Amino acid sequence: MPDDAPSLPDFIRWPSFPFEGDLRVKPLKEPVAVEPARSGENAEDCVACSTPDDAYIWVSERWRVRGMDRPTGLPAVLILECRSHLDLGDLPNLLAAELGVMTVRLERAIRSLDGVARVHVNRWGDGSAHLHMWFLARPHGMLQLRGTFLALWDDILPVIPEHQWRENMALVAAWLAEFGGQAIAEPPHIQWESPATFTDQPAWASPETATEDDGAVRFGSAIDNLAEASLDDPTAGTGRRSNHGEPSVAIPQQQDGRTREPGATAGNDPGR
Ligand SMILES: [Zn+2]
Numbered sequence: 001m002p003d004d005a006p007s008l009p010d011f012i013r014w015p016s017f018p019f020e021g022d023l024r025v026k027p028l029k030e031p032v033a034v035e036p037a038r039s040g041e042n043a044e045d046c047v048a049c050s051t052p053d054d055a056y057i058w059v060s061e062r063w064r065v066r067g068m069d070r071p072t073g074l075p076a077v078l079i080l081e082c083r084s085h086l087d088l089g090d091l092p093n094l095l096a097a098e099l100g101v102m103t104v105r106l107e108r109a110i111r112s113l114d115g116v117a118r119v120h121v122n123r124w125g126d127g128s129a130h131l132h133m134w135f136l137a138r139p140h141g142m143l144q145l146r147g148t149f150l151a152l153w154d155d156i157l158p159v160i161p162e163h164q165w166r167e168n169m170a171l172v173a174a175w176l177a178e179f180g181g182q183a184i185a186e187p188p189h190i191q192w193e194s195p196a197t198f199t200d201q202p203a204w205a206s207p208e209t210a211t212e213d214d215g216a217v218r219f220g221s222a223i224d225n226l227a228e229a230s231l232d233d234p235t236a237g238t239g240r241r242s243n244h245g246e247p248s249v250a251i252p253q254q255q256d257g258r259t260r261e262p263g264a265t266a267g268n269d270p271g272r
Helices: 093-111 150-154 162-177 226-232
Strands: 063-067 077-082 116-122 132-139
Touching: 063 093, 063 162, 077 093, 093 116, 093 132, 093 162, 116 150, 132 150
Parallel strands: none
Antiparallel strands: 063 077, 077 132, 116 132
16 A cells, blocks of 8 residues: 555444455545536436336325335335425425425334334435435344445345335335325235245336346445446336326325235236
């Protein structure tokens, strides 16, 4: 290592730091004079604006919530978007106020999931221009995941079972729908078939509709990776469902939505 290499920061010794071994700081590049445009800087090129409601887990008149295109390591990773093509600092007072309400509501919804201790809320905004707030569920008891590095751990942890992920998406959607809007995600069906048939996914997670770099839409997008700005491509999960003409999934009787049996409110699920 050169003598002028920057010294390593204290956080590499934090229990939550995901890596060990020999590390060194990357050389810092010179600042650019003009920053490159973000994805969807113009509304006509904005993926969020052109993505239909059925790619989301819950929608309302002015807000939408979507998940990743597939399960990740955390119990839930969700994105809150406004419908309007605006960034955070552009929000008019109405949307700004509603953002506060929606942030609290979605945090509660995710925290209501079994095994979730905390919900991290982030907005980076370096990848895509259209406002998108990240909500990452930190598993209960996993103290090593506390704090700054949760988005990194999401890509390190073993991927959660798909049925659990789908149920979590549906429970959050049902929770939100208790206050208005329309739940899109539905609980998974009981898997009567052999595990070998367990290949279907919600339409928003349909492999054929995923982008080429969809694998990186996981935590890599959560940190709005500057080196690969396209990772923040909200095109991930732009699948279409065919069963969203109905108002919503049935609202669970339980206020917290926890005790609903998987598949109890689902029909034939023609969208899958
Ligand atoms: Zn937009």
